[in-house]
Amino acid sequence: MAGANGGSSAKVLLAGESWVKHTVHMKGFDHFHTTEYEEGGTLFIDALAGTGIEVDYVRAHEISTRFPSGRDELAAYDAVILSDVGANSFLLTDDTFLRSTVTTNRLAELAAYVEGGGGLVMVGGYLSFTGIDGRARYAQSPLAEVLPVTMLAHDDRVEVPQGVAPLVAAAGHPAIGRVGEEWPRLLGYNRLLAKDEATVVARVGEDPLLVLGEYGQGRTVAFASDCAPHWAPPEFVEWPDYAELWSSIILWAGGRVTADV
Numbered sequence: 001m002a003g004a005n006g007g008s009s010a011k012v013l014l015a016g017e018s019w020v021k022h023t024v025h026m027k028g029f030d031h032f033h034t035t036e037y038e039e040g041g042t043l044f045i046d047a048l049a050g051t052g053i054e055v056d057y058v059r060a061h062e063i064s065t066r067f068p069s070g071r072d073e074l075a076a077y078d079a080v081i082l083s084d085v086g087a088n089s090f091l092l093t094d095d096t097f098l099r100s101t102v103t104t105n106r107l108a109e110l111a112a113y114v115e116g117g118g119g120l121v122m123v124g125g126y127l128s129f130t131g132i133d134g135r136a137r138y139a140q141s142p143l144a145e146v147l148p149v150t151m152l153a154h155d156d157r158v159e160v161p162q163g164v165a166p167l168v169a170a171a172g173h174p175a176i177g178r179v180g181e182e183w184p185r186l187l188g189y190n191r192l193l194a195k196d197e198a199t200v201v202a203r204v205g206e207d208p209l210l211v212l213g214e215y216g217q218g219r220t221v222a223f224a225s226d227c228a229p230h231w232a233p234p235e236f237v238e239w240p241d242y243a244e245l246w247s248s249i250i251l252w253a254g255g256r257v258t259a260d261v
Contacts, residue, residue: 001075001117001255009052010078010254012119015067016085016127017041017228018059040228041083043237044246051247060085064093069104074113078254083227084125086136087143111142115216119253122147124190124224124231130156131190148198148213149222156190158207163187163233166209170201174257175212175221177248184235189225212252221253 017040025032045055056077058066067090068074087107095101114120122143126132130139130151138144139151163185171181186204194200194208202210204224211222226232227246236242251257 001078001119009054010251010256011054011056011076012079012081012250012254013056013058013068013074013077014041014045014081014083015058015063016060016089017044017083017123017125018061019084020061040226044083044227047237047243048247048250051243053247053250060089063089064095067106069106069109071109071113071116074110074118075116077118078256079119079121079250080110080113081121081123081250082128083123084127086127086131087138087141088135091141105142108142111146111215114146114218114220117217117255119219119221119250119255120146120215121221121223121249121253123227124222125226126157129190129192129222129224130154132157146215146220147222148195148211148220149192149208149224150195152191152193156192157188158191158204159188160204161187164189164204166202166204168202170199173199173201173212175201175210175249175252177244179241179245179248183241184239185233186225186231186236187233188231192222192224210249219253219255221249223249 019038021036023034041057045057048055090106095103122128127136130136133155165185166183168181189204189209191207194211195213198211198213200208200211209224213220228237
């Protein structure tokens with residue numbers, strides 16, 4: 001893996017965290033459409049500027065053509081981050097869905113990459129873990145065994161419009177670096193169950209928020225809420241410790257820091 005040479009810097013791949021909105025405007029008898037493209041990943045990447053972490057960004061609509069199709073390509077990265085994009089985007093590529101071509105299972109290749117020493121971070125959202133109406137479908141994918149959490153068999157969203165403050169369960173763990181115990185509120189999260197061998201670093205109420213695990217020679221992380229709006233409100237993404245939190249998670253997942261508390 002890219003991180004085999006040690007040091008504090010890392011090269012990671014971020015996939016997802018972008019979307020297209022197609023809106024119908026109704027004005028009496030008449031109507032018209034508008035289309036907008038938005039990215040949450042840019043905000044995340046900008047926050048990591050200056051941390052020594054290099055990020056390659058594959059937007060949700062680019063996964064079919066740009067996400068690595070094999071573990072050898074993935075080996076260029078210390079860790080892979082999946083954020084708010086469902087399993088179908090990796091399984092139903094243009095080759096498979098449009099041309100009925102036999103190709104690789106990209107999620108199986110990602111699982112093999114982690115088993116061989118790579119890092120995997122899944123960030124929560126409407127199309128993470130099980131997701132809205134069960135549409136993210138990772139519980140039926142090869143990543144179900146890899147992730148440090150058990151996913152629900154149904155819509156796993158917990159909407160908290162009044163906000164919920166995370167509680168640190170493992171203060172001082174290197175996966176959160178120098179981040180203190182006072183975290184801004186979040187507006188929702190995916191309900192997950194930590195596996196027996198996993199480490200829960202932070203919770204929201206009784207549910208796990210930040211969970212760490214190992215798979216083969218690699219490390220895995222589940223962060224049950226978002227890294228961008230809407231579940232992550234301005235208070236969270238503008239939090240002075242935002243970059244410290246994510247850089248620490250990434251460096252831990254990529255094997256750049258010790259697992260010890």
